[in-house]
Amino acid sequence: MSIRTVATTPFSDQKPGTSGLRKRVTHFQQPNYVENFIQSLFDSLPGRQGQTLVIGGDGRYFNDSVIQIAIRMAAANGFGKVMVGQGGILSTPAASHIIRHYGAFGGIVLSASHNPGGPDGDFGIKYNASNGGPAAEKITDAVFARSMEITQYKSVDTPDVDLGQIGVHDVAGMSVEVIDPVADYAALMETLFDFDAIAAMFAQGFTMRFDAMHAVTGPYARAIIEGRLGAPEGTVVNGNPLPDFGGGHPDPNLVHAKDLYDLMMSPDAPDFGAASDGDGDRNLIIGKNRFVTPSDSLALLAANAHLAPGYAKGLAGIARSMPTSAAADRVAQRLGIALYETPTGWKFFGNLLDSGQVTICGEESAGTGSDHVREKDGLWAVLLWLNILAARKQSVDEIVREHWTTYGRNYYSRHDYEEVDADDARALITDLRTKLPGLLANGLDGRKVILADDFSYNDPVDGSTATGQGLRIGFDDGSRMVFRLSGTGTVGATLRVYIERFEPGDGMHDRDTQEALADLIALADAVAEIKARTGRDAPTVIT
Ligand code: VG1
Ligand code: CO
Numbered sequence: 001m002s003i004r005t006v007a008t009t010p011f012s013d014q015k016p017g018t019s020g021l022r023k024r025v026t027h028f029q030q031p032n033y034v035e036n037f038i039q040s041l042f043d044s045l046p047g048r049q050g051q052t053l054v055i056g057g058d059g060r061y062f063n064d065s066v067i068q069i070a071i072r073m074a075a076a077n078g079f080g081k082v083m084v085g086q087g088g089i090l091s092t093p094a095a096s097h098i099i100r101h102y103g104a105f106g107g108i109v110l111s112a113s114h115n116p117g118g119p120d121g122d123f124g125i126k127y128n129a130s131n132g133g134p135a136a137e138k139i140t141d142a143v144f145a146r147s148m149e150i151t152q153y154k155s156v157d158t159p160d161v162d163l164g165q166i167g168v169h170d171v172a173g174m175s176v177e178v179i180d181p182v183a184d185y186a187a188l189m190e191t192l193f194d195f196d197a198i199a200a201m202f203a204q205g206f207t208m209r210f211d212a213m214h215a216v217t218g219p220y221a222r223a224i225i226e227g228r229l230g231a232p233e234g235t236v237v238n239g240n241p242l243p244d245f246g247g248g249h250p251d252p253n254l255v256h257a258k259d260l261y262d263l264m265m266s267p268d269a270p271d272f273g274a275a276s277d278g279d280g281d282r283n284l285i286i287g288k289n290r291f292v293t294p295s296d297s298l299a300l301l302a303a304n305a306h307l308a309p310g311y312a313k314g315l316a317g318i319a320r321s322m323p324t325s326a327a328a329d330r331v332a333q334r335l336g337i338a339l340y341e342t343p344t345g346w347k348f349f350g351n352l353l354d355s356g357q358v359t360i361c362g363e364e365s366a367g368t369g370s371d372h373v374r375e376k377d378g379l380w381a382v383l384l385w386l387n388i389l390a391a392r393k394q395s396v397d398e399i400v401r402e403h404w405t406t407y408g409r410n411y412y413s414r415h416d417y418e419e420v421d422a423d424d425a426r427a428l429i430t431d432l433r434t435k436l437p438g439l440l441a442n443g444l445d446g447r448k449v450i451l452a453d454d455f456s457y458n459d460p461v462d463g464s465t466a467t468g469q470g471l472r473i474g475f476d477d478g479s480r481m482v483f484r485l486s487g488t489g490t491v492g493a494t495l496r497v498y499i500e501r502f503e504p505g506d507g508m509h510d511r512d513t514q515e516a517l518a519d520l521i522a523l524a525d526a527v528a529e530i531k532a533r534t535g536r537d538a539p540t541v542i543t
Helices: 033-043 063-076 092-101 137-147 183-192 195-203 217-228 258-264 294-307 327-335 346-354 378-392 396-407 422-442 518-528 530-534
Strands: 003-007 021-024 052-057 081-089 106-110 122-128 152-156 167-171 174-179 208-211 272-276 283-287 290-292 317-321 338-342 360-363 367-370 409-420 449-454 471-475 480-485 493-503
Touching: 033 063, 033 122, 033 137, 033 152, 052 063, 052 092, 063 081, 063 106, 063 152, 063 167, 063 174, 081 092, 092 106, 092 122, 092 183, 092 378, 122 137, 183 217, 183 378, 195 378, 208 217, 208 258, 217 378, 258 272, 258 283, 258 290, 272 378, 283 294, 283 378, 283 396, 290 294, 290 396, 294 317, 294 327, 294 360, 294 367, 294 378, 294 396, 294 409, 317 327, 317 346, 327 338, 327 396, 327 409, 338 346, 346 360, 346 367, 367 378, 378 396, 409 422, 409 518, 409 530, 422 449, 422 471, 422 480, 422 493, 422 518, 422 530, 480 518, 493 518, 493 530, 518 530
Parallel strands: 052 081, 052 106, 081 174, 208 272, 317 338, 317 360
Antiparallel strands: 003 152, 021 122, 106 122, 167 174, 272 283, 283 290, 360 367, 409 493, 449 471, 471 480, 480 493
16 A cells, blocks of 8 residues: 655644644644644654554544544554544543553544534644653654644545444554453553442442533443442433533533532532543542532542552652642641642653652642553542542541641632633733732732742653743742643633632631632732733633
8 A cells, every 4th residue: 555645834833732732623624734733743753663553532523534534644654553442432541541551652632621522612632652641842842843844744545444343454554453442441440449349339329420521431431330330320421422512511610510510519419429521531529518629639539549449558749730729738748748749731740650759640620640540530530539438438528628627728719711812811921920029029918928930840850841830929828829821722812810728727618719719819810910901800710
């Protein structure tokens, strides 16, 4: 079969963001746009000849077309084998596991995560390396550089591979294996958690709702929660992945998973509620009348992980992204283990996990995970929670309250201003940056400022540095505000403002979060001139 070389010209906007290249579907549909990016990626991966590439996605609109393009281009670019999820489906954590489990060279995950899908929605392409984790900046920078000078791409003329049936196909001499997207992942989960104890809890009448938001986790949650753990059918809702996620926004937060939230706050609430996002790497955890913030969830999981068989020997260390609250820091302190603070994005946890310095990682954006894969993992977090509930035989609310009494509570909230004019947003950050030295010297509104900088990170493993990762202003009472621009949006800019305040173990733990943070929220607006510069009265999303 002859390889076809096609002439092309560069696009100037193929720089991967926090988590791969993300654009509108219509943008990806421009002639050669997908091909250019995939060829730039392959050109940046020396040693790929004869190797195995994993391909899968979250099932969103355009997933099937891009998978076929990627398979043909993999064959033309010398890969020896492609493993692809049946129906083109692989959740992000499952793809990470498959890469590791089968010793693959890397993997392509097609997803725009929590962004909406459909013909007018978003699409995305991300690359994971042989450790199963998101490509480090060294690789994404190389891909971007290549995309700016690309002149041709390679493909083969073969018919589409039938992704509907599990089995092996030949594409121009390259083997394509269509695999069960769930089986290996479910088997991994069974090695980490006490499935018997969780199943016994369900058998005794424990109730749960898992909202898959018509995204990728439906088949995984059904197979594991209803299948292996024996929860009643119907425990998983919105369990069929749809190309447009049923018109919804597959972001498991209090705005987009409002149905679940309302149920959990109602008299009919089951014992436990959870949801995941488009590609299955995020999680939302809600108990009866008790929403657990992602930052608290990270701290709680770290403090209780030893109750699950996979973590019985304890944790090596904990890592959290910089904007995530300091709740996990106190757990690390008590456990006598290291706490690492990294920039936003899972790729920064990779080296710490690979070198065995941390076991559990988390982000305030509803991402938690461990060294079992190299991505955040929504269902993993849900199963660890279930394991903890089965072991402690207490409600979510009781466990959270006990935690606060022991460690204190970090009141925490993130305010997002979406689709702001990109120049205005950049100017806001630039101007605020110039104010930081003054704040450090003079304080702010009568408060003593002990930290005012633009966060930069030195990777302790490979010595690489990431700068410009967010402006932080910290006060002497442990409260803090952080400002950064999103690297996953597709229209304009999204300003994220993260606010937290520490309340000690014997303090007031029952205040409304927005109210408890009101003075800091007002201060953040004043110092960054958010309303004036964005023209917005209120954030688009509050989490
Ligand atoms: C956001 C979150 C970040 C997360 C990233 C990818 O990035 O803040 O914590 O790692 O999304 O998550 P940003 O740059 O928009 O703030 V996902 O679920 O899209 O893979
Ligand atoms: Co995601």
